[in-house]
Amino acid sequence: MKHEDLSALVDGEIGDEARPSLLDALSADVDARGAWRRYHVIGDVLRSAPAMIEALPAAPLRSAEVVTLPARRGVRPPLAGLAVAASVALVAVLLVNGAGMPARHAELAAIEDVGKDAVSPQVVATVGDERDLQLVPTGSFDQRLDGYLVNFNEQRSRLGVPGVHPYVRIVGFDAR
Amino acid sequence: MPRRVRYCACLLLAVTTACWAADERAQTLLREMYDATRELDYDGIFVYQRGAQLDTMRLVHMRHEGAVHERLISLSGPAREVIRDGSRVTCLFADNAAALHEKGAPLDLLNIGFTAPIETLLANYRFSIDGQDRVANRTAHIVGVMPHRDDRYGYRLWVDEATKLLLKSMILGRGDRVLEQMEFTQIALLDGARPELLEPEIAGAGFTWLLESNHDSGDDSGPGVGWEVGWVPHGFELKETHTQPMATSRMPVGQLVYSDGLAMVTVFIEQLMVDEAPLQGYSARGAVNAFSRVADEFQITVVGELPLPTVRQIAASVVRTD
Numbered sequence: 007m008k009h010e011d012l013s014a015l016v017d018g019e020i021g022d023e024a025r026p027s028l029l030d031a032l033s034a035d036v037d038a039r040g041a042w043r044r045y046h047v048i049g050d051v052l053r054s055a056p057a058m059i060e061a062l063p064a065a066p067l068r069s070a071e072v073v074t075l076p077a078r079r080g081v082r083p084p085l086a087g088l089a090v091a092a093s094v095a096l097v098a099v100l101l102v103n104g105a106g107m108p109a110r111h112a113e114l115a116a117i118e119d120v121g122k123d124a125v126s127p128q129v130v131a132t133v134g135d136e137r138d139l140q141l142v143p144t145g146s147f148d149q150r151l152d153g154y155l156v157n158f159n160e161q162r163s164r165l166g167v168p169g170v171h172p173y174v175r176i177v178g179f180d181a182r
Numbered sequence: 183m184p185r186r187v188r189y190c191a192c193l194l195l196a197v198t199t200a201c202w203a204a205d206e207r208a209q210t211l212l213r214e215m216y217d218a219t220r221e222l223d224y225d226g227i228f229v230y231q232r233g234a235q236l237d238t239m240r241l242v243h244m245r246h247e248g249a250v251h252e253r254l255i256s257l258s259g260p261a262r263e264v265i266r267d268g269s270r271v272t273c274l275f276a277d278n279a280a281a282l283h284e285k286g287a288p289l290d291l292l293n294i295g296f297t298a299p300i301e302t303l304l305a306n307y308r309f310s311i312d313g314q315d316r317v318a319n320r321t322a323h324i325v326g327v328m329p330h331r332d333d334r335y336g337y338r339l340w341v342d343e344a345t346k347l348l349l350k351s352m353i354l355g356r357g358d359r360v361l362e363q364m365e366f367t368q369i370a371l372l373d374g375a376r377p378e379l380l381e382p383e384i385a386g387a388g389f390t391w392l393l394e395s396n397h398d399s400g401d402d403s404g405p406g407v408g409w410e411v412g413w414v415p416h417g418f419e420l421k422e423t424h425t426q427p428m429a430t431s432r433m434p435v436g437q438l439v440y441s442d443g444l445a446m447v448t449v450f451i452e453q454l455m456v457d458e459a460p461l462q463g464y465s466a467r468g469a470v471n472a473f474s475r476v477a478d479e480f481q482i483t484v485v486g487e488l489p490l491p492t493v494r495q496i497a498a499s500v501v502r503t504d
Binding site for chain 2: 029030032034150151153154155157158159161162174
């Protein structure tokens with residue numbers, strides 16, 4: 007994808023007819039997606055968007071922690087990358103079945119399992135942003151909390167409580 | 183009546199009437215936004231920010247052959263897509279070579295509905311029109327939904343003047359600090375159905391395919407029953423109570439779900455195993471806070487889109503009744 011096209015897209019200078027094909031090209035181009043993101047961050051900073059600036063860490067994140075935890079004994083490790091516990095109900099379903107617990111709410115069929123030999127360490131990421139926040143110490147951080155958070159988001163969606171749908175969180179999740 | 187008093191009374195009446203009119207207009211805009219976001223066909227790119235995390239996504243939304251179809255695509259980070267076809271949702275994760283096919287998935291990929299009529303929210307929130315702004319090169323009205331008390335968060339919504347689509351939203355903490363926000367950087371109405379825009383770009387060949395049936399709210403026995411939440415903020419009502427197995431917990435987990443129609447909080451109750459380390463303390467992700475404590479060998483965790491002191495106070499009020 008040409009950078010001038012990307013730049014025009016960011017600036018909203020592309021007409022309605024050309025936009026869908028450019029968006030498709032953007033979706034397919036990894037480098038363009040990275041550039042797209044950088045342009046927006048730069049744009050936000052140039053516009054002095056206070057929220058964005060506040061969100062960008064000025065120093066290593068005070069409260070962000072990325073820890074590796076051994077897989078729980080007796081529990082089958084989930085698919086390699088999906089081990090990010092906060093991300094998906096999918097992980098939840100896998101673990102339920104692997105643990106041999108009754109999966110009353112979910113009937114799962116794994117047609118082909120490429121995760122059988124997945125590495126067992128699981129990555130858990132937490133990003134806190136409350137200024138007066140005391141985070142749970144890393145050592146006691148637990149998959150349970152991630153499970154609760156996923157469940158909370160699903161309930162919020164199911165009950166129709168407004169907010170960002172868990173699928174947005176799933177698509178956007180990154181273990182940073 | 184002295185002239186000055188009469189003047190003040192008239193002024194007060196005028197101000198009150200103006201405020202009421204603004205409230206009414208804000209409520210009308212929210213209703214129109216809800217309808218437009220569900221009914222119109224559109225294709226847009228938005229940025230989603232939560233804490234220090236920033237992601238860019240594309241959303242295609244259209245009604246085609248009587249059903250709602252949506253496609254959500256990550257434009258940053260790992261390649262992921264979610265396709266909604268009526269009540270079926272397929273999640274494609276290229277980075278994991280995995281796909282999840284879910285039936286009976288309930289709502290839109292961006293959920294902006296209200297669980298309660300807007301009128302019932304007036305006891306806890308005030309609605310206002312906070313001016314105009316430009317988002318995605320479109321003129322938008324800013325609607326404020328601010329709480330009467332600081333035991334819950336406020337919301338600010340940017341509603342497109344022309345189409346009434348939601349263009350931007352914020353969840354605001356104390357001092358109007360932004361905790362979470364979503365903002366379209368581009369959005370275009372589609373001229374009729376464009377089914378080709380719903381075709382996934384992630385092929386799915388060689389993926390692990392996982393099928394999940396409808397969610398079921400579990401049963402109403404177990405650790406959720408026999409416990410009582412002694413305090414919730416004004417206007418919060420119990421919406422659900424059930425017990426269900428959870429992947430990340432060894433024992434079935436009791437859940438008590440409360441909402442005031444806009445915010446939600448869930449109390450999770452789980453029996454601790456002898457060899458399990460309990461969770462104790464705070465955690466947060468964007469606007470979602472959690473507080474955990476242990477009571478009678480049970481793990482009590484409250485998760486809510488509420489300020490930390492509120493979440494902690496709810497957790498402290500949970501007592502065993504059996």
